[in-house]
Amino acid sequence: MHELGIMSRVLELAIQTAEQHGANKVVEISLQVGALSGILPHYLSSYFDMISTKTRAEGAHLNIEQSPAIFLCAECGAQSVYPEFGPDFICQSCGSDQLTLVSGSEFRVVTVAVR
């Protein structure tokens, strides 16, 4: 459910960007969503359509890029990539559970296209 709150900040940012560039319309918003961000892309789109109605971002295309979770092993230094949130968080090369999340929790607005 918190995709709604997150999307309203994205909308705010997109509209503000359009205004700063003297543009009337927001045409596209590109988002980067980490696999462990706890944000479900499906909800982003439906909430965006709901809240962008009658704003200058109405009808804008959402371009959602999902990025994997990458862990660094403290024991062997290898990086393990988890495209999906699996149940066994162990290093894929040595089996250690001493993993630190390097990336995958991010949620970013990468670009906003305006016209």
Add this chain to the structure above:
Amino acid sequence: MEEIKVIELKQSILENNDLRADALRRRLRREKTFLLNLMSSPGSGKTSLLLRTLAQVQPHLRCGVLEADIDSSVDARRIAEIGVPSVQVHTGGMCHLDAAMTETGLSGLDTDALDCVILENIGNLVCPAEFDTGAVRSVMLLSVPEGDDKPLKYPLMFSVCDAVIISKLDCMPYFDFDLEAATRRIQGLNPHAQIFPLSAKTGQGMQAWLDWFERQVTAWNSLELDH
């Protein structure tokens, strides 16, 4: 057709909330106003605890309340009845409050003239834990009827709190709540959390909580301002 401009932002939305929360804390520090974020699941006794706490601290602290709810203003009215300024924030279906919404809510209170504001967050053990509201301290309630296994099911909530109140202690005889197990589980997740078992109904255990709360308010409001 007009030309399309692509603007690179690379802005992290969650980081933006953290920055906004920090800015709000700086403002509250200047104004010498303490903000407490009170979280729990629905029906765990936040409003009852709030009413009892306000009745006790009102004589020496000027308090205000921010009531966040998805809808209705039942809670804000109960607070207003005891003469405490309160603002109802409607999140319109949203499951949590972020720093920007907290700021908007606070604009309805004269924070400069208040020693503390208590924010009663949306009843939910998941989402409110993920968003910094700009509060100085966060406290959560776990009520006896909910069960001692909740720290295992909602670890994030228990790890972001400065204190955990185990509420409805008067219900202990009717439930299989293991206070020792709950304490151990909370401490496992968050060794720094203060734990206050209490009953807002009978008053049992209230004093330790009130003392802690007042100490936090005094400590924050007497911080030296760095210019």
